[in-house]
Amino acid sequence: KAGVTQTPRYLIKTRGQQVTLSCSPISGHRSVSWYQQTPGQGLQFLFEYFSETQRNKGNFPGRFSGRQFSNSRSEMNVSTLELGDSALYLCASSLALAGVINEQYFGPGTRLTVT
Amino acid sequence: TQLLEQSPQFLSIQEGENLTVYCNSSSVFSSLQWYRQEPGEGPVLLVTVVTGGEVKKLKRLTFQFGDARKDSSLHITAAQPGDTGLYLCAGVTDSNYQLIWGAGTKLIIKP
Numbered sequence: 001k002a003g004v005t006q007t008p009r010y011l012i013k014t015r016g017q018q019v020t021l022s023c024s025p026i027s028g029h030r031s032v033s034w035y036q037q038t039p040g041q042g043l044q045f046l047f048e049y050f051s052e053t054q055r056n057k058g059n060f061p062g063r064f065s066g067r068q069f070s071n072s073r074s075e076m077n078v079s080t081l082e083l084g085d086s087a088l089y090l091c092a093s094s095l096a097l098a099g100v101i102n103e104q105y106f107g108p109g110t111r112l113t114v115t
Numbered sequence: 116t117q118l119l120e121q122s123p124q125f126l127s128i129q130e131g132e133n134l135t136v137y138c139n140s141s142s143v144f145s146s147l148q149w150y151r152q153e154p155g156e157g158p159v160l161l162v163t164v165v166t167g168g169e170v171k172k173l174k175r176l177t178f179q180f181g182d183a184r185k186d187s188s189l190h191i192t193a194a195q196p197g198d199t200g201l202y203l204c205a206g207v208t209d210s211n212y213q214l215i216w217g218a219g220t221k222l223i224i225k226p
Contacts, residue, residue: 004157033214042218043158043203056213090157101146101165102207102214106157 002027004093004107012113018079021110025072025093031055032074033104034066035090043090049074050096078112086114118142119206121217128194129225136189136202136220144206147180147187148214152201194224 005024013019025032033056034046045058049068066076072093078085088111092104119140128134138147146165150158162171164180164187171178175198177190191198204217 043216045214045216048213092157101148101163103148103160103163104150104158104205104214105160106150108155109157 004091004105006089006091006107006110008110009108010111010113012115013081014115015081015083017081018077019081019112020075020077021089021091021112023074023076023091023093023107025074025091026105029093029095029105030072031094031096031102032068032072033092033094034074034076035092036060037088037090037109038086046076081114083114086112088112119204119215119217121202121204121220123220124218125221127223127225130195131193134191134194134222136191136204136222137186138188138204138206138217139186140206140215141185142206142215143184143209144215145184145209146207147184148205148207149178149187149189150203150205152203152219153199158201158203191222194222196224196226198222199224 007022031050033048036044046060047066048056052068063079068074088109090106090109092106094102094104122137148163149161152158162178167182167184169180175192179188202220205214
């Protein structure tokens, strides 16, 4: 079974620009979560999508948004990029079936550098 | 706000030594997961512990879930350079299955 894939793997953007990151979950997984990872803040939860609906949301500004498509693929968008947005963005998928432990399967991440 | 505190934040030891990483909270979790992350990759799930007092072994790694389901530990016996990485614990809440993440323990095993 193919793992979680994320594109692109590396990205360099300029302050003020916007960026869209893509995530394809493991086949059959209905939940996709997005995380921001930085050396100083660790792994920070951005949001989770389940059946095309945002189910949980972390404490990030509205510049960070996402969506999920009917095939469970997900995208996240960051508008008006700031230097502090430089981070590794990780996507994780899970089965998210009722009564099943929410084990996360991560992609390799997208390394975003804002200059 | 639910918090999960991991300690130590950083550990550098020689090959062959033993070590323990701790994950503590004042909150009760329905289960707790341990992940390992290597540079340039996403975290990989190592184990999930569900029952209070549960002990799981994965080769030289021993995971324990506290009786009250508020804390967990990871013990590595005879550490090897291949154990190097960032170890993360994540607690699963009862309410909405959201994961609460620890800040991680960066482990370096020197040959």
